[in-house]
Amino acid sequence: MLIVKxxxxxxxxxxxxxxxxxxxxxxxxxxxxxxxVVLSAMGKTTDALLSKAQTINPNAxxxxxxxxxxxxxxxxxxxxxxAVAAKGVPAISLNAFQVAMHTTSVYGDARxxxxxxxxxxxxxxxxxxxxxxxxQGINRRDDLTTLGRGGSDTTAVALAAALRADxxxxxxxxxxxxxxxxxxxxxxxxxxxxxxxxxxELATLGAxxxxxxxxxxxxxxxxxxxxxSSLNREEGTIVKEVTDVEGMLVxxxxxxxxxxxxxxxxxxxxxxxxxxxxxELAKHNINVDVIxxxxxxxxxxxxxxxxxxxQAKDAVACLRENQExxxxxxxxxxxxxxxxxxxxAGMQSNAGVAAKMFEALYDVGVNIRMIATSEIRITVxxxxxxxxxxxxxxxxxxxxx
Amino acid sequence: MLIVKxxxxxxxxxxxxxxxxxxxxxxxxxxxxxxxVVLSAMGKTTDALLSKAQTINPNAxxxxxxxxxxxxxxxxxxxxxxAVAAKGVPAISLNAFQVAMHTTSVYGDARxxxxxxxxxxxxxxxxxxxxxxxxQGINRRDDLTTLGRGGSDTTAVALAAALRADxxxxxxxxxxxxxxxxxxxxxxxxxxxxxxxxxxELATLGAxxxxxxxxxxxxxxxxxxxxxSSLNREEGTIVKEVTDVEGMLVxxxxxxxxxxxxxxxxxxxxxxxxxxxxxELAKHNINVDVIxxxxxxxxxxxxxxxxxxxQAKDAVACLRENQExxxxxxxxxxxxxxxxxxxxAGMQSNAGVAAKMFEALYDVGVNIRMIATSEIRITVxxxxxxxxxxxxxxxxxxxxx
Numbered sequence: 169m170l171i172v173k174x175x176x177x178x179x180x181x182x183x184x185x186x187x188x189x190x191x192x193x194x195x196x197x198x199x200x201x202x203x204x205v206v207l208s209a210m211g212k213t214t215d216a217l218l219s220k221a222q223t224i225n226p227n228a229x230x231x232x233x234x235x236x237x238x239x240x241x242x243x244x245x246x247x248x249x250x251a252v253a254a255k256g257v258p259a260i261s262l263n264a265f266q267v268a269m270h271t272t273s274v275y276g277d278a279r280x281x282x283x284x285x286x287x288x289x290x291x292x293x294x295x296x297x298x299x300x301x302x303x304q305g306i307n308r309r310d311d312l313t314t315l316g317r318g319g320s321d322t323t324a325v326a327l328a329a330a331l332r333a334d335x336x337x338x339x340x341x342x343x344x345x346x347x348x349x350x351x352x353x354x355x356x357x358x359x360x361x362x363x364x365x366x367x368x369e370l371a372t373l374g375a376x377x378x379x380x381x382x383x384x385x386x387x388x389x390x391x392x393x394x395x396x397s398s399l400n401r402e403e404g405t406i407v408k409e410v411t412d413v414e415g416m417l418v419x420x421x422x423x424x425x426x427x428x429x430x431x432x433x434x435x436x437x438x439x440x441x442x443x444x445x446x447x448e449l450a451k452h453n454i455n456v457d458v459i460x461x462x463x464x465x466x467x468x469x470x471x472x473x474x475x476x477x478x479q480a481k482d483a484v485a486c487l488r489e490n491q492e493x494x495x496x497x498x499x500x501x502x503x504x505x506x507x508x509x510x511x512x513a514g515m516q517s518n519a520g521v522a523a524k525m526f527e528a529l530y531d532v533g534v535n536i537r538m539i540a541t542s543e544i545r546i547t548v549x550x551x552x553x554x555x556x557x558x559x560x561x562x563x564x565x566x567x568x569x
Numbered sequence: 570m571l572i573v574k575x576x577x578x579x580x581x582x583x584x585x586x587x588x589x590x591x592x593x594x595x596x597x598x599x600x601x602x603x604x605x606v607v608l609s610a611m612g613k614t615t616d617a618l619l620s621k622a623q624t625i626n627p628n629a630x631x632x633x634x635x636x637x638x639x640x641x642x643x644x645x646x647x648x649x650x651x652a653v654a655a656k657g658v659p660a661i662s663l664n665a666f667q668v669a670m671h672t673t674s675v676y677g678d679a680r681x682x683x684x685x686x687x688x689x690x691x692x693x694x695x696x697x698x699x700x701x702x703x704x705q706g707i708n709r710r711d712d713l714t715t716l717g718r719g720g721s722d723t724t725a726v727a728l729a730a731a732l733r734a735d736x737x738x739x740x741x742x743x744x745x746x747x748x749x750x751x752x753x754x755x756x757x758x759x760x761x762x763x764x765x766x767x768x769x770e771l772a773t774l775g776a777x778x779x780x781x782x783x784x785x786x787x788x789x790x791x792x793x794x795x796x797x798s799s800l801n802r803e804e805g806t807i808v809k810e811v812t813d814v815e816g817m818l819v820x821x822x823x824x825x826x827x828x829x830x831x832x833x834x835x836x837x838x839x840x841x842x843x844x845x846x847x848x849e850l851a852k853h854n855i856n857v858d859v860i861x862x863x864x865x866x867x868x869x870x871x872x873x874x875x876x877x878x879x880q881a882k883d884a885v886a887c888l889r890e891n892q893e894x895x896x897x898x899x900x901x902x903x904x905x906x907x908x909x910x911x912x913x914a915g916m917q918s919n920a921g922v923a924a925k926m927f928e929a930l931y932d933v934g935v936n937i938r939m940i941a942t943s944e945i946r947i948t949v950x951x952x953x954x955x956x957x958x959x960x961x962x963x964x965x966x967x968x969x970x
Contacts, residue, residue, distance in 0.1 A: 221648065232648075245636070
């Protein structure tokens with residue numbers, strides 16, 4: 169079997185943990201498997217490097233930032249290869265150049281285009297464990313790129329796809345994917361199996377266990393993922409196309425506290441106005457999420473939408489600049505809101521999920537401000553202060569046994 | 570003009586010094602020169618990485634050690650490119666992969682084979698300052714190699730040769746090459762010009778200002794070097810083929826305190842014995858320096874030689890193992906010895922240099938234990954405790970005005 173195993177920064181934060189990871193990888197190696205290990209930078213290395221760059225140049229060229237950050241994973245993989253070798257197993261570390269992991273050119277947010285597999289297969293065939301830098305690639309100029317935060321998950325999935333691996337295991341500091349955040353919902357339980365689409369909704373909505381781009385890639389190339397803990401032997405969560413656990417109405421409850429709601433009021437009720445508003449925002453690279461449109465007074469429209477909190481300021485500035493042209497009377501911004509979502513492949517064939525969710529919120533007196541749905545997700549916008557109560561109520565409703 | 574400027578680890582140890590180096594490089598850039606900067610790892614980074622490796626695996630594979638160490642220079646060049654960019658000058662950092670600096674495969678002690686210049690010229694032509702990792706290369710497997718301690722000097726010279734640079738400046742924390750170590754000989758003075766051969770003898774003998782391999786490479790490709798301080802504007806020392814200062818009998822006095830003397834006594838006086846002894850040592854990669862052979866008692870020979878102190882133990886062990894076969898009666902090792910040398914291209918055409926040196930030592934009562942000479946060098950082995958007195962006496966004799 170060919171296994172890709174990915175370990176995050178906290179799993180390799182110090183020599184002791186590096187040795188722990190080495191032991192786990194050697195277990196699989198000794199069972200006769202071919203083992204490819206993907207690592208992030210040790211502990212808080214990436215943050216430390218970024219702050220060093222900040223001291224020297226607050227507007228450092230992004231190409232140079234990626235050149236700097238790439239040293240983090242290279243350090244991890246070299247040390248891991250040493251740790252594995254110390255335990256008598258032949259190992260070799262490879263960076264983005266050595267593998268030839270080709271990406272697009274966008275520094276800090278690159279995407280994989282093509283991964284060469286020859287060197288990896290050669291090393292595996294000569295009996296070595298292969299330890300590869302996550303998070304980084306090279307573009308067509310041979311410059312180093314990085315994939316953005318959480319990019320090592322994506323590296324692991326991309327490698328698993330390129331190598332046609334039999335398994336892709338993502339090790340984190342939690343035991344898997346939960347029905348809700350266990351720190352808030354004490355009754356939250358670990359999900360045994362979840363579909364790509366469900367995981368994608370949960371990842372996008374801030375479950376933070378898996379990087380959402382990695383889930384999309386896994387879906388595209390049908391790479392079955394296992395999310396499990398690097399600290400214990402629990403089974404973890406399997407992410408795959410179709411789960412064996414059919415009929416689960418809802419598989420998880422997720423919260424996103426980084427939302428902001430922007431309302432534009434009194435817009436002229438004529439065709440094309442909504443298009444012009446969202447086109448203007450798109451031109452400024454502002455990602456709009458939930459959108460709600462209603463008829464206002466005097467034959468005008470009110471349009472509300474949510475954006476990531478970090479983009480709220482830019483969104484408002486962009487609208488103000490074009491306020492007249494876009495026929496906007498008033499622009500309002502609300503920061504203290506959160507998105508609460510239930511996700512489940514089962515809801516496609518089951519009516520009443522929305523009603524059940526709204527009932528749960530009604531029972532605890534939580535006001536719903538906006539509603540948006542996809543085939544497998546229902547999201548409501550609520551006040552930030554209501555989040556914990558709402559999450560527990562909704563979770564109890566769907567998972568009460 | 571195309572200028573290669575090399576700065577060592579202490580010159581880029583912190584953001585302030587990085588900015589200082591950036592300023593000096595920008596001065597040349599603003600004069601219209603094309604500027605290529607070669608950097609070592611910041612401050613004590615290399616030592617810190619080695620000690621990390623040591624914790625994880627005291628016998629770490631050398632390939633992985635080089636993979637680890639290479640991150641040091643990559644960090645320096647990325648930060649320097651940021652510093653230069655912050656001052657409004659376009660800059661780009663390049664590592665061993667990006668330049669394509671091909672070396673032999675010997676990890677930790679690789680030699681340059683070929684340096685591609687295309688990318689560097691392209692970047693220079695588009696108006697950028699180019700900042701390149703010293704000390705590292707890639708071998709034919711695309712694995713990272715390092716050149717051994719002081720290797721960044723060699724990188725600078727190799728780049729200057731490949732690029733046909735007009736100048737190659739080596740910046741250090743001293744002002745140039747001195748007639749003797751200024752910490753010991755207060756009257757030591759800075760040498761204005763020195764030949765490659767003289768510098769090579771001084772570098773090999775422990776002057777420590779320039780890495781000896783870099784001097785050899787400079788001689789081979791006729792790269793004129795300037796050694797100067799990164800902390801002030803003093804002129805430094807020029808290293809070139811023929812100096813304008815002819816007739817200097819002696820150009821410098823150097824000391825090597827890392828010598829050990831090994832004596833093998835009572836060896837059979839038959840042809841081939843000396844060969845067999847040194848062949849055996851060579852097979853164990855032990856570099857033998859000064860050799861002295863004399864007739865012992867009973868038709869036997871005594872052979873003495875010096876080795877680097879770090880190799881003394883291995884040398885003795887190797888001889889003991891073969892003691893019978895090599896017909897050795899006794900093996901003696903002396904550690905408290907030092908080599909004192911005078912170096913000067915002028916001594917080729919001037920008799921009496923040796924006599925002058927011996928007279929100086931006689932005057933201060935220093936006993937000479939062995940003597941060795943080359944065309945431009947006279948070396949004596951003396952007791953370690955005599956070194957400072959001997960150095961001052963010899964220096965005064967040749968440079969007394």
